[in-house]
Ligand code: KIV
C-alpha cells in the first residue's frame with residue numbers, strides 16, 4: 102500500500118517514528134522501501150554525493166526532475182519527496198508553483214523547500230493549489246554562504262524563539278511536514294511538541310517524529326568529512342539491505358540518534 106500524508110499523520114498520532122533516507126535512483130528506491138523506509142527524499146544533496154560539488158547550489162531543476170523520475174519509478178510504497186533546488190522557488194510563489202509542478206509531474210508526492218517565515222506565503226500558495234510542502238528549517242544548506250559555514254541553528258534563546266515562531270507560521274501556512282537540520286535537541290523537542298504536523302530531524306536529536314540521513318552517509322560511501330549527526334550503518338551489517346534495516350530499526354526503536362549524534 103502506498104504511504105501517503107494520511108499514513109504519516111497517523112504515525113505521528115500513534116507515536117510511531119518515521120524513517121526517511123535520501124534516494125536518487127530506482128534500484129535503491131526499491132531496496133530502501135523493502136527494508137522498511139517510509140519516506141524517500143530525492144535530496145539536492147545529490148549535488149554533493151552524486152555530482153561531487155562542494156555545495157547544493159549548482160543543482161538544477163533538470164537534475165531534480167531526472168532523479169525524481171528515477172526514484173518514483175522504483176518506489177511502489179514509500180512516499181517520495183523531491184527537493185526544490187536553489188533559485189527554483191525563492192523569487193516568487195508563482196515561480197515556486199511552476200517548478201514544484203514539474204517535480205510533482207515527475208512523480209513526487211510532496212516537495213521540500215528551505216526557509217523560515219519568509220517562505221510562508223509560498224507554502225500557502227503551493228498547498229492551496231494541491232502541492233503538499235515539507236518545509237526545511239534550522240540549518241539550510243542552500244544558505245551556507247549566508248551563514249558563513251556549517252553552524253548549528255537555534256542555539257541562543259532568541260534564535261530558538263525565531264525557530265519556533267517560524268515553525269508555527271509555516272504550519273499555519275499549510276506545511277504538511279517540517280524538517281529540522283542541525284538544531285539543538287532540546288529546541289527540536291519543544292518545536293515537535295508544539296506541532297500538529299510530523300517533524301523530521303537530521304542533527305536535531307532523538308525527539309522529532311522521524312529521522313532522515315543522506316543515504317551515502319548512512320552507508321559510509323561518501324568520502325567527505327563526517328558530520329556529528331552521521332552514523333555508518335554498514336558497521337556490523339553484512340549487506341546494504343541489512344544496513345538499511347538496521348537504520349530503520351534504530352529509528353523506529355528510538356536508539357538512533359543518541360547524544361553523540363546530537364547538539
Ligand atoms: O538534500 C538532502 O539530502 C536534505 C537532507 C539533508 C534533509 O535536504
Ligand code: NA
Pocket residue numbers: 144145146157184242
Ligand atoms: Na536538501
